[in-house]
Amino acid sequence: MDLPALTDDVGYLLSRTSGITARAANTALAGYGLRVRQYSVLSLAADAPDGLSQRELAGVLGLDPSQVVLLVDELADAGLVLRRPCPGDRRARLVVATDEGRRVLGGARRQAHDGVRHQLRALSDREQETLRDLLARVVRSAGGVSVGR
Amino acid sequence: MDLPALTDDVGYLLSRTSGITARAANTALAGYGLRVRQYSVLSLAADAPDGLSQRELAGVLGLDPSQVVLLVDELADAGLVLRRPCPGDRRARLVVATDEGRRVLGGARRQAHDGVRHQLRALSDREQETLRDLLARVVRSAGGVSVGR
DNA sequence: TATTGTTATACTCTATAACTATA
DNA sequence: TATAGTTATAGAGTATAACAATA
Numbered sequence: 001m002d003l004p005a006l007t008d009d010v011g012y013l014l015s016r017t018s019g020i021t022a023r024a025a026n027t028a029l030a031g032y033g034l035r036v037r038q039y040s041v042l043s044l045a046a047d048a049p050d051g052l053s054q055r056e057l058a059g060v061l062g063l064d065p066s067q068v069v070l071l072v073d074e075l076a077d078a079g080l081v082l083r084r085p086c087p088g089d090r091r092a093r094l095v096v097a098t099d100e101g102r103r104v105l106g107g108a109r110r111q112a113h114d115g116v117r118h119q120l121r122a123l124s125d126r127e128q129e130t131l132r133d134l135l136a137r138v139v140r141s142a143g144g145v146s147v148g149r
Numbered sequence: 150m151d152l153p154a155l156t157d158d159v160g161y162l163l164s165r166t167s168g169i170t171a172r173a174a175n176t177a178l179a180g181y182g183l184r185v186r187q188y189s190v191l192s193l194a195a196d197a198p199d200g201l202s203q204r205e206l207a208g209v210l211g212l213d214p215s216q217v218v219l220l221v222d223e224l225a226d227a228g229l230v231l232r233r234p235c236p237g238d239r240r241a242r243l244v245v246a247t248d249e250g251r252r253v254l255g256g257a258r259r260q261a262h263d264g265v266r267h268q269l270r271a272l273s274d275r276e277q278e279t280l281r282d283l284l285a286r287v288v289r290s291a292g293g294v295s296v297g298r
Numbered sequence: 299t300a301t302t303g304t305t306a307t308a309c310t311c312t313a314t315a316a317c318t319a320t321a
Numbered sequence: 322t323a324t325a326g327t328t329a330t331a332g333a334g335t336a337t338a339a340c341a342a343t344a
Contacts, residue, residue, distance in 0.1 A: 003258050006192040007209065010277060011170045011265040013284035015185070016211055018167035019335090020291050021160045036164070037311080043155040055325060060156065062165055064313070069327055091320045091325040109152050116160040122290035127283055128159060134272060134280045135162035141271035142169050168312095186334080204302060213336070218304055240302040240343045 021116045028115030032108040033078060037063075039108060041071045042097060045081050046105050051096035053086060080104055170265045177264030181257040182227060186212075188257060190220045191246060194230050195254050200245035202235060229253055 006012050025036050034042070040061055045051055054072060058065040072095055075081040080101035086092035097105065120128055155161050174185050183191070189210055194200055203221060207214040221244055224230040229250035235241035246254065269277055 003262050005196055006189055008281065008285070009262070009265075010269065010281045010284070011174050011185070011261065012189060013281060013288055014163070014167040014170050016288045017284045018163040019211065020287070021163050023335095025160050035310080036160070040155055040161060047154055053325075054327095062168065065326065066314085066328080067312080086325095089321075089325080093326075112160065113152050113158070116158075119291045120159065120287055122286045123283060130279065131283045132157065132159045132162060134276055134283075135159070135166045136157070137271045138169070138269055139162055139165045142268045172312095184333080202302075203304095214303065215305080215337085216335080235302095238302080238344075242303075 021119050024115040024119045025112045028111040029108055031111070032104050034104075034108055036112075037061075037067075038071050038075055039105075039112065041068065041095070042075055042080055042101055042105055043109065045075075045095045046097035046102050051084060051094035053092045053094060055092070057095060075101070170268050173264040173268045174261045177260040178257055180260070181253055183253075183257055185261075186210075187220050187224055188254075188261065190217065190244070191224055191229055191250055191254055192258065194224075194244045195246035195251050200233060200243035202241045202243060204241070206244060224250070 022036055025039075029035060029039055032039075041057055044057060044060060052060075054065055054068045057063075057072075058068045061068070063071075072081060072083065076083060079098060081095050081097050083093040084096050086094050117128075120131075123131065171185055174188075178184060178188055181188075190206055193206060193209060201209075203214055203217045206212075206221075207217045210217070212220075221230060221232065225232065228247060230244050230246050232242040233245050235243050266277075269280075272280065
């Protein structure tokens, strides 16, 4: 079986597409003082009623826990999240969105979504859904495996 | 209309999937002394009968020309490509794969492809094709636009 | 005047190791 | 002994600006 040329290779196309959409998202988020990684932490924290531990954040995002520390530091400095002691485990700390964090997230989420959507404009709504579902299955099957060390 | 939670967001899923496949590709390429960016330059050079100018490489790959210089430097140091003067334009230099470059690329391409494919194993062949076609349309529509400066 | 390649610089992202306090 | 968080460091990727040679 013949291998595809670079420009028809899924890995290459994933990298290019991800770069394009991440750049658009970062541009859209710049007005809120956020970048995609900080935004993703804030977004997860805001959607979890009681917040998440940093370990949970690292697991979901596929990041090393040491990176999460820095991202939460920045968000906390900006007053968008805070660290609460975790009842029942004095090692852990729950990352919770502040009211200001939720307020900022409201606009940021909309802007980021629109920015990404504009880069996907070549695809119909139906096709964007298909893309999302295919990617979600890849992440769920492969993503959770090699997170730890 | 309601916005999706982070884990159902196409931008987030693209970033995660791209990270997963790029990591797999880098692991697969490590034995050849290559990383994905160098590999992509080598791959394009090898597939173009007379090579490509660095400007063309930058355009196709969505990179800044200054980044291409460094990538070609590394490949040239490793003896995988060489810079030929471009007949008809003394400013430009054509990047051409050496025999050794083509030989290395043969194995590297196979390994990288298998590594990425393994991360996509949750999708059928048919679905992987669909994914590739959707991504290709996004790159073609949005990718060529804001490359220059 | 515009384009090709180049050098330089700064910032972000990624990967790893080692340490502390708790469990 | 394992786990949650933290600190530190190095390497890779990304983004810009400026310059020489040539068109």
